[in-house]
Amino acid sequence: MATVTTSSSPATLRPCKQHASRGVVQHRPPCPLPWRRRRPRTTTTRTRATASSRGRQPSVDVDLAAAAGEEGDSIRRLQNGPDVRGVALEGEKGRPVDLTPLAVEVIAESFGEWLREELQRPEGEELRVSAGRDPRLSGARLSAALFAGLARAGCSVFDMGLATTPACFMSTILPRFNYDASIMMTASHLPYTRNGLKFFTKRGGLSPGDVEKICDRAARKYVARKMGISTGGGRGTPPVVMRVDLMSAYAQHLRDIIKRRVAHPAHYDTPLKGFSVVVNAGNGCGGFFTWDVLEKLGADTTGSLNLEPDGRFPNHMPNPEDATAMSLTRDAVLAHGADLGIVFDTDVDRSGVVDAAGAAINGDRLIALMSAIVLDEHPGTTVVTDARASEGLTRFIAARGGHHCLYRVGYRNVIDKGAQLNDDGVETHLMMETTGHGALKENYFLDDGAYMVVKIVIEMVRMRLAGLEGGVGSLIRDLEEPAESVLLRLNILGEPKYAKQRGTAAVEAFKEYIQEDKLSGWVLDDCGDCSVGEGCLVDTNDHPIDIDAYMYRAKLYDENKRSVGMVHIRQSVHNPNIALNMQSYVPGGCKSMARDLRERFLLASGVNEFVDISEVEKFVK
Numbered sequence: 001m002a003t004v005t006t007s008s009s010p011a012t013l014r015p016c017k018q019h020a021s022r023g024v025v026q027h028r029p030p031c032p033l034p035w036r037r038r039r040p041r042t043t044t045t046r047t048r049a050t051a052s053s054r055g056r057q058p059s060v061d062v063d064l065a066a067a068a069g070e071e072g073d074s075i076r077r078l079q080n081g082p083d084v085r086g087v088a089l090e091g092e093k094g095r096p097v098d099l100t101p102l103a104v105e106v107i108a109e110s111f112g113e114w115l116r117e118e119l120q121r122p123e124g125e126e127l128r129v130s131a132g133r134d135p136r137l138s139g140a141r142l143s144a145a146l147f148a149g150l151a152r153a154g155c156s157v158f159d160m161g162l163a164t165t166p167a168c169f170m171s172t173i174l175p176r177f178n179y180d181a182s183i184m185m186t187a188s189h190l191p192y193t194r195n196g197l198k199f200f201t202k203r204g205g206l207s208p209g210d211v212e213k214i215c216d217r218a219a220r221k222y223v224a225r226k227m228g229i230s231t232g233g234g235r236g237t238p239p240v241v242m243r244v245d246l247m248s249a250y251a252q253h254l255r256d257i258i259k260r261r262v263a264h265p266a267h268y269d270t271p272l273k274g275f276s277v278v279v280n281a282g283n284g285c286g287g288f289f290t291w292d293v294l295e296k297l298g299a300d301t302t303g304s305l306n307l308e309p310d311g312r313f314p315n316h317m318p319n320p321e322d323a324t325a326m327s328l329t330r331d332a333v334l335a336h337g338a339d340l341g342i343v344f345d346t347d348v349d350r351s352g353v354v355d356a357a358g359a360a361i362n363g364d365r366l367i368a369l370m371s372a373i374v375l376d377e378h379p380g381t382t383v384v385t386d387a388r389a390s391e392g393l394t395r396f397i398a399a400r401g402g403h404h405c406l407y408r409v410g411y412r413n414v415i416d417k418g419a420q421l422n423d424d425g426v427e428t429h430l431m432m433e434t435t436g437h438g439a440l441k442e443n444y445f446l447d448d449g450a451y452m453v454v455k456i457v458i459e460m461v462r463m464r465l466a467g468l469e470g471g472v473g474s475l476i477r478d479l480e481e482p483a484e485s486v487l488l489r490l491n492i493l494g495e496p497k498y499a500k501q502r503g504t505a506a507v508e509a510f511k512e513y514i515q516e517d518k519l520s521g522w523v524l525d526d527c528g529d530c531s532v533g534e535g536c537l538v539d540t541n542d543h544p545i546d547i548d549a550y551m552y553r554a555k556l557y558d559e560n561k562r563s564v565g566m567v568h569i570r571q572s573v574h575n576p577n578i579a580l581n582m583q584s585y586v587p588g589g590c591k592s593m594a595r596d597l598r599e600r601f602l603l604a605s606g607v608n609e610f611v612d613i614s615e616v617e618k619f620v621k
């Protein structure tokens with residue numbers, strides 16, 4: 001069944017090239033598995049000790065590949081799609097620290113070298129790279145390593161201190177800054193013990209393929225460094241780091257957008273006068289939005305909470321998907337009679353809102369709200385989301401004349417799909433994940449929680465100016481929501497280094513069970529120019545996007561061919577587990593789907609031998 005809706009102009013998206021028959025999807029020629037695409041890791045690379053190390057050591061040829069093995073792989077495993085993520089502080093049971101200062105240094109150096117090659121800048125020519133960070137306790141120490149690595153690669157370093165991820169990208173665009181690249185040190189909503197890196201050039205965030213290349217290079221440097229051999233620049237001089245205040249200029253940039261687009265007839269500079277807005281920054285980086293954007297535009301922000309950065313996140317995780325974050329914000333909105341509540345994640349690349357009536361607008365609801373705004377500005381546009389989105393959302397978008405393209409989980413996948421559709425001539429203005437990552441064509445295809453909120457705030461003011469009642473929440477009143485939605489996490493058993501392989505095996509087994517008709521009633525779901533093949537929602541166009549994780553969406557029909565609900569099954573991006581999202585259209589449907597999966601798939605296939613199914617057991621009881 002096609003899940004792209006083409007309510008008005010069916011020509012914009014290509015039709016499905018495959019059809020499900022009796023629950024079996026016909027295959028197109030298999031696309032290469034990720035590990036087949038990867039460069040073989042056993043290739044011998046000989047690295048000669050560099051000039052800087054010659055004084056200390058004899059010049060030696062080192063067979064890094066032979067040495068790389070487990071040590072090198074510990075660096076490669078830090079790659080999480082387009083980001084680097086790892087454990088930076090002790091405190092997690094069974095997870096040792098792997099994002100060490102040395103790991104960060106070699107990754108930063110490798111990024112600098114990669115950048116020089118990408119921009120074709122000769123050795124010796126200045127490369128200007130900015131760096132920001134969230135308030136995590138490990139940030140200061142790891143930043144020193146980051147600066148050292150960048151300096152080794154010959155980069156000038158501009159330290160922006162506490163910053164947000166979208167601001168880091170904007171430091172490559174805003175005229176006064178105009179850096180060649182930027183790195184944000186954050187692990188987003190993950191526990192305080194983690195940390196990570198996000199990389200940007202003027203073209204946007206790096207692709208997983210680029211980050212893989214950087215981590216591969218870093219792995220070799222890491223092994224060499226551990227052996228006492230200097231590779232790459234090795235200038236040996238302490239980095240020169242310039243402190244810069246980006247956030248004030250960035251806040252002004254956001255204020256200017258709001259002023260310009262509202263163009264308030266009575267008070268242009270204070271368009272938010274008369275509005276009360278509550279912000280919950282979760283002690284992450286989003287507090288600036290309160291005093292440097294909203295208040296300066298005239299809003300009353302009384303009742304805002306958790307604005308002070310605190311790397312231990314003592315109140316709740318900064319995350320619009322976090323139930324506590326949303327309910328505390330709801331309470332504050334209702335207590336202060338606010339017009340809007342805003343919840344940012346740690347590094348502000350995601351957000352959620354609460355309307356004046358206290359309703360949480362996150363997940364599908366946030367996508368619906370953004371779709372309503374964007375479809376008003378760009379009639380007929382395509383909206384790309386991950387395939388965990390509900391069928392109700394598809395109908396909501398279709399009812400406003402839009403097209404809904406469902407794609408793979410992972411914000412980069414969703415954004416890349418949107419960029420690709422635009423390149424193929426399919427106008428696509430909004431790309432959003434159900435996690436709250438959202439990107440707009442008009443905003444550099446950047447996933448940007450602050451910009452989402454800017455759009456919502458502008459809409460709120462425009463609605464009042466137009467005399468419309470009900471606030472922004474009224475824009476999604478007709479969104480149909482599933483009767484139930486449940487997320488279960490199934491831990492992958494055994495050594496973490498085999499988790500990816502095992503996760504793939506489990507997810508693929510699910511697909512095969514359906515294709516071999518061993519799970520009658522279940523049907524694999526596909527959409528638009530993506531179809532179910534290897535790795536779920538494979539592009540059937542000429543330039544398929546690389547598959548970074550395996551996932552499928554399937555629907556269950558009862559014996560009367562009535563739709564019960566759907567599941568989305570995939571490996572987690574961050575942890576050794578399988579995420580099972582279920583949505584049902586009937587009360588009790590999630591339990592019956594889970595029961596069915598337990599008996600006819602998890603136990604029958606033997607997947608339970610390497611995947612812990614206790615969450616499913618608990619749920620069906």
Ligand SMILES: O=P(O)(O)OC[C@H]1O[C@H](O)[C@H](O)[C@@H](O)[C@@H]1O
Pocket residue numbers: 188409410411412433435437571572573574575579
């Ligand atoms: O795989 P999970 O642990 O559920 O995390 C999945 C999520 O990971 C990160 O937060 C990415 O930014 C998201 O794009 C993705 O959806």
